[in-house]
Amino acid sequence: MHLLEAEELYRFFHKGEEEVKALRGVNFTLGAGEMVALMGPSGSGKSTLLACLAGIDEPDGGSVKAMTVSMTRKPELEKTRLRAAYFGTLLQKNNLVGHLTILENICLAQSILRQPDVSRAQEILKRVGLGQRSESWPAELSGGERARAGLAIALANSPPILLLDEPTGEVDAATEENILSVLQELARQGTGLVIATHNPAVAKAAQRTIRMRDGKILDV
Numbered sequence: 001m002h003l004l005e006a007e008e009l010y011r012f013f014h015k016g017e018e019e020v021k022a023l024r025g026v027n028f029t030l031g032a033g034e035m036v037a038l039m040g041p042s043g044s045g046k047s048t049l050l051a052c053l054a055g056i057d058e059p060d061g062g063s064v065k066a067m068t069v070s071m072t073r074k075p076e077l078e079k080t081r082l083r084a085a086y087f088g089t090l091l092q093k094n095n096l097v098g099h100l101t102i103l104e105n106i107c108l109a110q111s112i113l114r115q116p117d118v119s120r121a122q123e124i125l126k127r128v129g130l131g132q133r134s135e136s137w138p139a140e141l142s143g144g145e146r147a148r149a150g151l152a153i154a155l156a157n158s159p160p161i162l163l164l165d166e167p168t169g170e171v172d173a174a175t176e177e178n179i180l181s182v183l184q185e186l187a188r189q190g191t192g193l194v195i196a197t198h199n200p201a202v203a204k205a206a207q208r209t210i211r212m213r214d215g216k217i218l219d220v
């Protein structure tokens with residue numbers, strides 16, 4: 001079984017008379033335990049693809065199945081429920097709710113599915129090297145710490161699929177290594193990961209690299 005299956009995805013944006021073809025017929029599958037790096041120039045469609053895969057954005061054409069269940073053309077509420085059960089996402093834009101501490105942010109993500117588990121939330125924070133930051137507010141974190149807090153939120157419900165947009169964006173070499181080893185460990189345990197990135201170190205850590213250009217996946 002594929003964790004994720006996308007068929008012929010199209011997504012168009014309109015600005016006045018101009019049309020941006022952000023996705024132009026993308027086909028993609030992700031298996032259990034697979035770590036895939038999604039690369040390509042700025043504007044090639046990586047973030048758009050992740051948003052369509054997670055049902056955050058609705059593609060204009062094509063279909064997405066997660067764990068064999070269709071994510072496309074479903075009511076918003078049902079998509080939210082499926083997303084909470086199947087996906088952990090780290091978006092390029094900020095994931096954190098500003099008026100909640102880091103720990104409370106993780107508990108909020110957990111509470112979509114079940115009673116929050118504070119000790120599990122603490123454990124996740126330790127795992128990404130933020131054990132000392134649980135009571136901090138998002139505004140008090142550095143860029144790299146915020147990226148790791150976003151990752152912790154993506155991990156809150158131990159999802160089978162992780163979609164991460166630039167998880168190593170603003171971190172130093174040691175933190176980058178720490179994040180990549182956490183991600184590789186998750187893959188070994190069966191999680192499927194898609195990581196949009198410009199960072200060659202991420203591609204090196206991944207088993208497979210997919211390259212996008214102008215809304216299409218380039219043949220390898």
Ligand SMILES: Nc1ncnc2c1ncn2[C@@H]1O[C@H](COP(=O)(O)OP(=O)(O)OP(=O)(O)O)[C@@H](O)[C@H]1O
Pocket residue numbers: 013014015020021022040041042043044045046047048049092
């Ligand atoms: N909400 C939107 N409205 C209009 N255009 C959009 C929107 N979202 C994305 N686009 C356009 O779609 C194209 C693909 O954008 P996308 O964010 O997917 O690129 P990306 O590969 O993630 O780039 P980067 O590496 O800079 O993050 C770009 O031309 C972008 O301007």
Ligand SMILES: [Mg+2]
Pocket residue numbers: 046047048092165196
């Ligand atoms: Mg992007």
